Each structure stands twice: as structure tokens, then as C-alpha cells.
Amino acid sequence: MYNRIYNFSAGPSMLPVPVLEKARDEMLNCRESGMSVMEMSHRSKVYDNIIKEAEAALREVMSIPDNYKVMFLQGGASMQFANIPMNLLKTGKADYIVTGQFSGKAYKEAQKYGDIHLAATTKDENFTRIPRQEELDLRPDADYVHICFNNTIFGTKWNYIPETNGVPLVADMSSCILSEPVDVSKFGLIYAGAQKNVAPAGLTIVIAREDLLREDLPEYVPTMCNYATMAANESMYNTPPCYPIYICLLVLNWIKELGGLEAMKKINENKAAMLYKCLEESKLFNNPNDVASRSMMNVTFRAEDDEINAKFVKESTAAGFSNLKGHRSVGGMRASIYNAMPTEGVQALCEFIKKFESENL
Amino acid sequence: MYNRIYNFSAGPSMLPVPVLEKARDEMLNCRESGMSVMEMSHRSKVYDNIIKEAEAALREVMSIPDNYKVMFLQGGASMQFANIPMNLLKTGKADYIVTGQFSGKAYKEAQKYGDIHLAATTKDENFTRIPRQEELDLRPDADYVHICFNNTIFGTKWNYIPETNGVPLVADMSSCILSEPVDVSKFGLIYAGAQKNVAPAGLTIVIAREDLLREDLPEYVPTMCNYATMAANESMYNTPPCYPIYICLLVLNWIKELGGLEAMKKINENKAAMLYKCLEESKLFNNPNDVASRSMMNVTFRAEDDEINAKFVKESTAAGFSNLKGHRSVGGMRASIYNAMPTEGVQALCEFIKKFESENL
Numbered sequence: 001m002y003n004r005i006y007n008f009s010a011g012p013s014m015l016p017v018p019v020l021e022k023a024r025d026e027m028l029n030c031r032e033s034g035m036s037v038m039e040m041s042h043r044s045k046v047y048d049n050i051i052k053e054a055e056a057a058l059r060e061v062m063s064i065p066d067n068y069k070v071m072f073l074q075g076g077a078s079m080q081f082a083n084i085p086m087n088l089l090k091t092g093k094a095d096y097i098v099t100g101q102f103s104g105k106a107y108k109e110a111q112k113y114g115d116i117h118l119a120a121t122t123k124d125e126n127f128t129r130i131p132r133q134e135e136l137d138l139r140p141d142a143d144y145v146h147i148c149f150n151n152t153i154f155g156t157k158w159n160y161i162p163e164t165n166g167v168p169l170v171a172d173m174s175s176c177i178l179s180e181p182v183d184v185s186k187f188g189l190i191y192a193g194a195q196k197n198v199a200p201a202g203l204t205i206v207i208a209r210e211d212l213l214r215e216d217l218p219e220y221v222p223t224m225c226n227y228a229t230m231a232a233n234e235s236m237y238n239t240p241p242c243y244p245i246y247i248c249l250l251v252l253n254w255i256k257e258l259g260g261l262e263a264m265k266k267i268n269e270n271k272a273a274m275l276y277k278c279l280e281e282s283k284l285f286n287n288p289n290d291v292a293s294r295s296m297m298n299v300t301f302r303a304e305d306d307e308i309n310a311k312f313v314k315e316s317t318a319a320g321f322s323n324l325k326g327h328r329s330v331g332g333m334r335a336s337i338y339n340a341m342p343t344e345g346v347q348a349l350c351e352f353i354k355k356f357e358s359e360n361l
Numbered sequence: 362m363y364n365r366i367y368n369f370s371a372g373p374s375m376l377p378v379p380v381l382e383k384a385r386d387e388m389l390n391c392r393e394s395g396m397s398v399m400e401m402s403h404r405s406k407v408y409d410n411i412i413k414e415a416e417a418a419l420r421e422v423m424s425i426p427d428n429y430k431v432m433f434l435q436g437g438a439s440m441q442f443a444n445i446p447m448n449l450l451k452t453g454k455a456d457y458i459v460t461g462q463f464s465g466k467a468y469k470e471a472q473k474y475g476d477i478h479l480a481a482t483t484k485d486e487n488f489t490r491i492p493r494q495e496e497l498d499l500r501p502d503a504d505y506v507h508i509c510f511n512n513t514i515f516g517t518k519w520n521y522i523p524e525t526n527g528v529p530l531v532a533d534m535s536s537c538i539l540s541e542p543v544d545v546s547k548f549g550l551i552y553a554g555a556q557k558n559v560a561p562a563g564l565t566i567v568i569a570r571e572d573l574l575r576e577d578l579p580e581y582v583p584t585m586c587n588y589a590t591m592a593a594n595e596s597m598y599n600t601p602p603c604y605p606i607y608i609c610l611l612v613l614n615w616i617k618e619l620g621g622l623e624a625m626k627k628i629n630e631n632k633a634a635m636l637y638k639c640l641e642e643s644k645l646f647n648n649p650n651d652v653a654s655r656s657m658m659n660v661t662f663r664a665e666d667d668e669i670n671a672k673f674v675k676e677s678t679a680a681g682f683s684n685l686k687g688h689r690s691v692g693g694m695r696a697s698i699y700n701a702m703p704t705e706g707v708q709a710l711c712e713f714i715k716k717f718e719s720e721n722l
Contacts, residue, residue: 005395009402012603020389020397027385028378034366034683036381038561038608041370041684074435074563075585078599082583112580195600200399202435202563202602219473220581222443224436238439239556241563242373243604247399322395323402 006345009323010152010298011196014340019250037246042239054245057252061260064184064207069231071206072245077174077193080204081109084170087227088144088212095119095142100127100151101329102172127154129290133162144168144188150176153327155300155334156293161186168212176297178255179339180265188212194244197338198251203244264339271337271346272296278350284357302332312356321349367706370684371513371659372557375701380611398607403600415606418613422622425545425568430592432567433606438535438554441565442470445531448588449505449573456480456503461488461512462690463533488515490651497523505529505549511537514688516661516695517654522547529573537658539616540700541626549573555605558699559612564605625700632698632707633657639711645718663693673717680713
């Protein structure tokens, strides 16, 4: 009815239609306030309810323990690449595991601030898998261990939580947050740019164990980058990204109505299994990754012949599947099938793959 | 028709109804893309057009010279309070003029990074006026001079551009950008949180003379805080705040349709003159500020009796005027009459003030 298409963008990406409909319907007057959420003072009673409901819903949906602070920040994961070492380094040592482009950027940025050790990488295997526990060269006296939980570009995911023997584990969950239940208590800090599974771009969620946060940081740390200050002010040290937080609340309510993250996981597992099965059966396309490291959110595939890949991108776009072209560092195709991608979208893609294959084998 | 109210919030604040209507109508399918702007890859052709149109419209509306870079950033003015010294200090010296709360915060934050000199302040006059040129104790070898062009809380404005004798002038224009024409060439850098006159919260505009930007900053400066890097990547170093940039474009198009900033200024001057005249004629309420320093965007007023102020806030709220309560550091009332506040809203407020006065004198 809206002439919507199946949008396989890696991010920003699809939002649930009921969320967009509600945002549309409330655009000029939200909650009988006589104004749009975009026009509300962040200190107003109506908006205060919205941000508090968003935090409460996130805590409920993710089962976040009480000793974790939730922050609604700005700057994306890229800003956190600096904020994390600026806030968490005490001895000055941190261990990074590099499993793709963003964990590589995080590793590089952290080097500005301390003794940063590359604990493991699968770069020489083109990031087709996540390292195994026994491959991790972790230092017992590091202030934290950093991982990227789901690698958007390469389509891999940590399908286990690494044992760090008491060293806080920090995870970038930008492209998998809210896709399935996760035991928050196993992490020191979780962060995520919202623009894949939570809300529009411009909101970054940080969930941090409160004992890791402290006000007394090096003098050069901008106040806006001080997690303890942001947490103490309940994300209201200055004007927060109000509208993305509102959309985040609508998305969380949508997840709750579906049955929470257990239900979300079942839907996502089913979508991913359908697409991986289609690729396993394909004689034309192949997913290059280790089966144990497969992402449930980003599925890469390619034909050996790059002309076939280009033809697939062109024809799939014409058929109403958008953003299937893979990242330039990987080539081929990538289907990002986040929470808001309906099962029918993945079914339609599988059918298209089969049809394309029958015409091009 | 939407049960909208007159919202005098200091920010986030009103957006033009035609902008909200367009955003509503395009919520599920923008520009025949089959998706919301919130769902678009920031690297897509459709979104690339949106951000380029937004920059072009800003350049056109503000007559920004070609040797200035335009950046769409995150973090609000508060983030720039650190970014400015981190990027612009070379000798390590900067001069700050403190005319209210936000310029005070900027001054305090800058002290982390160098030899920061208080060149003037009107604090001991409760910020009721802007200092005169001859009161400014400027250092000829400073790297820049920082001012807040319009003081949201105290309702004052720089109604002249200070002479800095070649030292770059940096101005926070969060609460007056786009309210009237400004000669950008007189400034080294202009910045503004968007949530008052431009777009929803979560977007910060920085306009900087390109010779002031450099990549080689101190090691501790986060990459996301490096203006040269952001400018070189045309605000796409990482995912920008896509939706606020889209709303910014719609607002700029609305200003263009009105006739640009000259026309906007006439409308704003008329609204402000109407309200100041009403207050001058009032026997109950008073605007405390120096006439030459009056803000065109934020008009403060109060009765001597605080019970009257409280009664006014209560009754005006009940009558459909929201957010008229003054900031706690000033007391009384404040009417923020940004671009999107219609003339009828100010007329209605003036009538309400007169009616209230007749009932309470």
C-alpha cells in the first residue's frame, strides 16, 4: 500500500512498518501534547516520560541488571572507539580482537590512548571466521578486552562469549543488538549505533557496568565523552537525540508485542536459516564464511564470476530488492536481514536467487 | 486541525507545520525510494542527494563563502565546547567573552586545553547586556575569540559583530542561526545545535573557514572530533544524523519559499517588536535587559511578585501557551519566538498578557 521495497541495507536499515505508521500519525501532535516529539523540550514532562519509558523498555527487553547504566548518546560507534579507551583505561593496557573493519578501526583509535595489544585477528583469512577461545592472547592485567560482536561487512558473529578471566569484556553490538537475548552480565560494556536494529542514525546506546565508570579522567577528555557524567545526568547532560530515542521506544514496544527477544531470535533464526540453506543449495552462489561464525543479521554471498555478481545486483535492484551489493572490501552481495526485515522479504529473496540461478547457470 | 498549541520552548522548539506535514507524508516512502529517510543507507543515491541539497540550501540561504566548510555533526554545542579548542588552539591562547550560561560552559570546557582568558563578562550585571567593544580585553596573539551570539537563557544578543583585529571570531549561534542574515565572512567559525531554529535535536552545524582546519592535532583528539577529517569526508566519515539533516533541508526550503533570511528577519523583527512593546506598556511585567542587547528570539519578562509569575505560568499553560516558564537561573517567564513560531502565536500571547494584567493589577 505504500509501495515499500525490501531494503537489505547494512545500515541505516529497515524499521518496522507499525513503528513508522505510529511516528507518522503522531508527527504533528504526540500524546495530546499539541506538538511533535521533535518540538518538545527535552525537560518537559511528556518527553521525560518518553526517555524514561525507552530506558525501562530497553532494560526489560534486554534483561539489563540493575548495576548497569544505560546511556543514550551521540556520535555513533566511531565516537565510542575513542570514548572507551578514554574512560576505561586505568593501567593503560587493553586487548583488542580484530575480526573486521570496525573492530580494526576501534583498535586503531584506541592506540592514541594506551598500550593496545592485538589479542587475535583473522585478517589473513579475510575475516571469514571468529577466532576460537584458544587463539586469544589475552593479558590478565588488561583494563578490558574489546570485540565487535557481529561484523556487518564480513557477515560473521561471535557465536560464543569469550572467557576473559575477570577482565571486563567490551562489545560493539551495533549490528546485532536486540536480535536475540544476550547475557548482559557477561559484559563490562556494550555499545551500539542505533541505525541498524533500534532507531534512525544519530543515537548510540551504551550499557555499562557502573563500577567501571569514573569521573576523574585525564584532563583532555571532553565532558561530553565522560561516561560517568553522562550516566549521572541520565543522558540529559545536554539535549539528547530526542527523536531517535522516541523511535527506539516504539521499536522496543514492537519487540515486546512480538514476544520479546526470545521470539525475535526465533524469527531471525528462521530467516537466516532459510537464506543460508538457499545458498548451500546454490550451484552459483557461495557464502565464504566458517559455519560456526555465521552472522544471523548479515549474510554475504557471491558467485565466482564477478560479471554474474554485477548482473545479480542490477537485476535484484530492478526487481525491488535494494542494497544487496556487498561492501567493496568483500565484493559480491550482502543481505542484511535485521529485525525489521519481514520473513516474506527473505522468502522473496530466496525465490529470486533460485530464479536468477536457473537463468544463469 | 491538529490541536496544536503555541509552544514557546527554548529548545527543542517549534518546527514549521508545512515541514512536519511533509515529513509525515514521506514517512513510509520518501522520493519514491520505497522507504523512509530513517531507513536509507547514508551512502545511497537518494540520501546523497538529500545531504548535498541540505548543504547547498544552507550555503545559499546563509550566503556562505566558498572558502568555508559546512559540517553536519553530532553532540550538540556542548561537544563543540571541547572540539573548538582542540581544533583551533595553536599557540594555546584563546579569549572568551562570557555573556550567559552557555558561553560560561564553553569558557570552562576550553580551560582543559590551553591558556584561556576571560576577555569580558557581564556576570555582575546578571547578564542583562552584551559588553561594548571598548570593554573587550582581547589579546592580539590569541588563536581565536569565542562568543555566544544569542543568549537563550538571558534573552540577550550581540547586536554588533565585535572587532577582533584579525583574530578569528568563533560564535555559538545555536539560538539565532537562520533568524536573520549574518555576514559569515566576519567569522572564523560558526556553530549551532540545530534544535532551536533548524531541525530536531541530534544535529550540530559547524561552518568553518577552511584555513583554520588542520589534520595534525594533538594525539588525544578523537578522530570524530577532528574538524578537518569531518570536512574532508563531507560529514560522512561515519553515519551522520540522517533524519535531522533531512528535516534541516525541509526547513531551509521553507525559509527559501518565505523569501530567504531578509524576509525571515522582517517577520522575526515584527514578532519581537510586538512582544517588547507589549512589555514596555505593561505595568505588571518588565524585561530586565538593556535595550541595545535585546534578543529577537528569546524574550524574558517578569513581575516583581513571584506569586504573580507563578500564576501567569499556570494560567498561560492552561490557556494553551506552553513552556513560558523562565529558566531557573533567571526566574519569571521567557517566550522563545524562533522562526517557526507564527506571528499569530505572539499576537495571542500579547493579548493574553494584557488580559492577565487587567485581571491582576
